Amino acid sequence: MKDKLDSNELALWSQFLSELTGMSLNEDKEYLIRERFQGLLKKYQCANFSHLYFMARDPDRGDLREELIDQITTKETSFFRDTAPFEALHRVVFPELLKQCRASGQNRRLKIWSAACSTGQEAYSIAMILHEMGVSPDEYHITATDISRMAIEAAKIGSYNRFEVERGVPPASLERFFLPNSKNWRVKDFLKESLTFQQISLHRPFVLPDRFDLIVCRNVAIYFSPKPREELFGKIFRHLHPDGYLLIGSTETVSDLGNLFCEMRLESRAVFLQANGKRGGLVESKV
Ligand SMILES: C[S@@+](CC[C@H](N)C(=O)[O-])C[C@H]1O[C@@H](n2cnc3c(N)ncnc32)[C@H](O)[C@@H]1O
Known part of the structure; x- marks a missing residue:
């Protein structure tokens, strides 16, 4: 060496x-x-x-x-990583966001962005939850992005080894959403239907067509220097629907970045943020 x-x-x-x-x-x-x-x-x-x-x-x-x-880049990730955020999405955040979309009366799709998706486990976990809630793939779209070309290519293929699926996918979900493929497990096509993967650097100017109802940006800003980190959350703020939610990592906070967002904890450990002044219908849990 x-x-x-x-x-x-x-x-x-x-x-x-x-x-x-x-x-x-x-x-x-x-x-x-x-x-x-x-x-x-x-x-x-x-x-x-x-x-x-x-x-x-x-x-x-x-x-x-x-x-x-x-x-x-460090691509450490897993299906349903940290559990609590996904429970909060299932029990609280998605019901609230779907209600808003359905109430808009214009067949508005729920728009979700997994902003540093690594090899795709985060985005597929979100899709599995929506399927389990009985939400039709026509009702939502997940945009999943990462700076790493290699990670995005792997995410698009959606093929995971036994160790990777055993780290988080419950056996019933494995049967439902994956097909055995040689020594690996491949995400079934129907789950991929409402997902697009794209190589995007959060550190560069980028164009995404939508404002999102949910942005998931976990375990990436921790690697950033202070200025790029501040700029990153500014960009995220501009891509967030006024009533939408931002999910960050369970050990992260943005309380040092002024009052762009207000922070709430759901299921004790999941950190969700909303644009300041917008708290939707969620009840902040006591930590
Ligand atoms: C530790 S993984 C987190 C993956 C997933 N969000 C999670 O929490 O399980 C960090 C990811 O951020 C990506 N990343 C690092 N710098 C980035 C940047 N400037 N723009 C977009 N993605 C970046 C890396 O390629 C890596 O896949």
């Missing part, structure tokens, strides 16, 4: 990766750069990290930059 990056190399890489992704990678993350880029050093026959850096800075090396992003 290549030696530690020196302080100049680390400064260059931190700056570059922050420009690419919004992520904060300071001295204590040196090992991440070193470990995760080993394969690329070899693939591109680079003698050291500076060589790889200058190669990746070449405007014609878009593909290498995609590979750097694939390697440096």
Whole structure:
């Protein structure tokens, strides 16, 4: 394995990766750069990290930059991750949002955005819940996005190994929503019907056609530097329907970002936010 990056190399890489992704990678993350880029050093026959850096800075090396992003991002996820948010969606948030959509009288579809969906488990978990609630696929649409091309390709395919499905999918749901496929389990087509996957960086300007009733942005802002993180929540705010909800990770908060959102906890641990002044019909639970 290549030696530690020196302080100049680390400064260059931190700056570059922050420009690419919004992520904060300071001295204590040196090992991440070193470990995760080993394969690329070899693939591109680079003698050291500076060589790889200058190669990746070449405007014609878009593909290498995609590979750097694939390697440096942490894609840890699972079906129904943390349980409580999905219980809250099922019991409280979706009934409320569906009521609003149905009451609008214009066949308005429920619009959901899984904003850093990794390999798709979060988005498919949401779709499974809506199916279990008996909501027709015509009544909702889930847009699922991630910066990593590799993650989005895997999400579109929707094929998971035994370990991945056993981490969260109850046996009855496995039968209902997945087909065995060699050693893997593949999401059935009917569940994919109301989902679209798209490669989007939350750190760059992006265009999404809709305002969403529910935005799920969990376990990604924790990797961002303060300024990109603030900008990210500003963008999310602008994409959120005035009566919609934002779900963040169970250990996250946005209370340091002024009063854009008001925060509530459902099922004790799930952190939902609404644009300030809008609390819909939900009752804040006591923590
Ligand atoms: C730890 S995973 C979280 C996945 C899922 N939301 C969950 O909570 O299980 C973080 C994801 O954020 C993505 N990510 C990192 N930086 C991003 C950016 N600038 N724009 C969009 N996605 C990003 C990564 O590729 C990764 O898939």
